[in-house]
Amino acid sequence: MSHLELTGLSKSFGTTKVLNDVSLSVRNGEFLTLVGASGCGKSTILRVIAGLEPQDSGTVQIGGRGVDHLRPKQRKVAMVFQSYALYPHMSVAENMSMPLVMQRLNLAERLPLIGRLSANCRRVMTEIAAEVDAVAKQLQIEALLTRKPAQLSGGQRQRVALGRSMVRHPDVFLMDEPLSNLDAKLRVHMRAELTDLHRRLGVTFIYVTHDQVEAMTMSDRVALMDEGRIVQLGTPSDLYHNPSDLRVARFIGSPQINIVSGTTTAQGILVGEALLPIAVSSPAGQVVSVGLRPEALSLDPVAGQPNLAARLTRVENLGAELFLHFVLQESGAPLVLRATLQDYERHKARLNSPVALGVECARALVFDAAGHRVDQASRAALRLEVPA
Amino acid sequence: MSRATLRTDRLIGSAVSHAFLLLGAAFILLPFVWMLLTSIRPASEVFTAGFNPIPSRLAAGINYSEALTKSPLLQYMLNGVFVCAGILIIQLLVAIPGGYALAKLSFRAQPVIFGLVLFGLTVPVQVTALPIYIALAKLNLLNTYFAIMLPFFLSVFGIFLFRQFFKSFPQEIIHAARLDGFTELEIIIRIITPSAVPAIAAFAVFSITSHWNDLYWPLIVTTSADHATPPLGMMIFRDQETGSNYGALMAGAAIITAPLILVFLFAQRQFVRGITMTGVK
């Protein structure tokens, strides 16, 4: 079957290294997302896998077979592009049948008009039309088959692009930010539809996005990239709860993780006057960043729980929950806290003056100056996911 | 300033601008109007008419039939059609693939070739006329359609234009096509060319008008009426007439200028876009 193996991929444009020794192993049927800021190299990986751009070094294997010597069309991969890349002058049906036409007809039969003279060509075209119809039904676009791309809405174009990649039954689907041109509502809907499609087809998906929500909600595993390297590879839950690097902690999660700076001591980490009893591998006296997810803070600290004095500056009401924005009394560093409506109502009166925010130290993430994770709690968890 | 004076100011401004434009338009239209008037005027009146615009009786039939019978005008026009079509077809066959290669394919010689194209843009046809003429003379090819068309088979401007046009064609569509299994030639035929119809139309207008109207090169390589293009035919016609029959001469001029003017009037926007592309040169 079709697991995908990237080994030591590197690529430079001039002096910029867009890919820096990237290795990645994707299981058959897995939904793997490459996520990162623009320019981190994620789209380049897709184009290297597809064979549209050559790598400088490293290899790509699909289904245990090296494909580096193969042209794009021979690699049995399909790609959905950010702009959908539909052929503007062809109808939806023609767009969707193109990959099959190219596969099943020889050069002579593909000639306009003349090709139609061959009986084989006519037979194959009928077959193709039937297959295109079937896929169009699955995607509920059978009513659009005679339209041109310009007559379609963004969501419809998206489906046509999907359909074009589905008709050829590829071993691997490559998707390059396919939802980024859709409006917010449709994007949420298409997220569900894509995950559903993945489950039905059972084929490997490699999905590129800059949107961490898409990465978190759709994928089996996520690879977070920065400056041409994979910073962390893991399940969405790993990346959220157990980031190995400050960049991952910052990128994943909304609202963004709170970062307060502290100093290591023998007893724990000193943040202002508060001592957080967290064991770290760094020596004492080092400046570290303490990452606190908005849900690791609470409005009513239990007895003996370390707490930080802060002042409320702003309330964001999302309906079911609220984001409370504070600043630390001592350093002025901003903090966001996630609270339920009941919690907020209960403490509302108190919030006019500075309060003590409870810190759940077991959930605190500590990073050294280089951004590496240094709290002991994470060690075991992180070690687990290093592939054998 | 009161409202009334503002209004009068604007009225005066508008009147002045209209007056100027009308005067300009009269200057522009004068030769066209006079050409048409003279072409329907009886021969006897041409010399005595002076500035009197209205012919006393119509002689259009005589003048136009004389223009068509006394000189092979239709032959000239046919030659023009043939030459323009031949030139345009070759230019497109060369420039579309060339432009695509320079815009979307990477190969080592690409920058050098593009440099040659840019250099070629600055070289007028008169510069290469002498050697090409000598070569055609040595090969005994003067006085042929081929000789009239040869220098224009190469349109560096066409290559440049299509290169610029294709440069802005989405790379993702070409990637999609390669993944779908298109060969590069099929990408040109089935994807790039259909998308380039507006550019092809504009270039066709540009190419056809410049070669329909060209005098310099046909004057050099043809001496016979058999292959003469309309402008050269016009010159031959004028020399035959030596000023004796202005009615027929003007009728001839009207016939020769008519096709392009009609195309211009019916497809103005495309036409203007095609012609103004010369500006890019």
Added chain:
Amino acid sequence: MTVALKIGRVSASRNAQLRAEAAAGYAFVTPALILIMVLLIAPIVVVLLLSLTDYQLGALEWSWVGLANYSDMLGDRIFLRSLGNTFIYVAIVVPGSVVLGLLVAILVQERTKSKAIYQTIFFLPVTTTLIAMSVVWHFLLNPSLGPITSLTRALGLGEFDVFGDPDLVLVGLAVIGIWQLVGFNMILFLAGLTAIPRDLYDAADIDGADGAWDRFARVTWPMLGPTTLFVVVTTTITAFRVFDTVAVITRGNPQGRSDVLLYTLYKVGFQDFNMGPASAMTIAFLVFVLVIALAQAFLIDRRTHY
């Protein structure tokens, strides 16, 4: 897996798509490249070489003469006169057609209902066969039976033999040149004008620059800078290549006062077949054109840097 094996595969992979692309690239530019070599580069080289010989078409013998053709050319009265005439022609046509083109464009731009019709009229000469229209102009200005003469006579201004008068002939040709170019320049200026954001005029209005002249001087003219440069350069090159009107109407007469560069080149090269001197003139012509092109490139460069 060994490192060496990997590297071998990689180089193969570099080649798969790239090699296909390069092969297609070379295949697609080959026709163009052949034509560039045969119809552009080779002829230029041959002209350069010919300009160093005394070759005459049909002659059996020829010899190298070094730079003699060039020194002869610089001393040749006819060449110098045609060069001078060409410059005078350019000096009339360029300002005339650029200023009129700009004026017409600004006035036409402000019209609403009649805009399209004026545009069509002014563009008409651009589309027409100049040869045919030259014949018409020749007739219009005919000193004995042309309508314009009748008009001037009736107005008591006397007769003008425009194309027979040594002092008027270039002006007459230039009027036809302007007649043909105004519409073209108008269209280019109109494109430049529509590209000026309306906001700028509104801002100028609010800042008090609301008269027609102020609007022109403060907004239109500065914003049209690049367009104007472009129009001047294209018009200069077009005017420099004047040939058709001369060939049809004056043939260099009277007294050689309408001999222009390309017409002289045509006579020497293709009527007298003196290939050596004609080649030297061709090179001179090419140099002028390249200088104009370089000046344009330089000026555009400068403009983008201020």
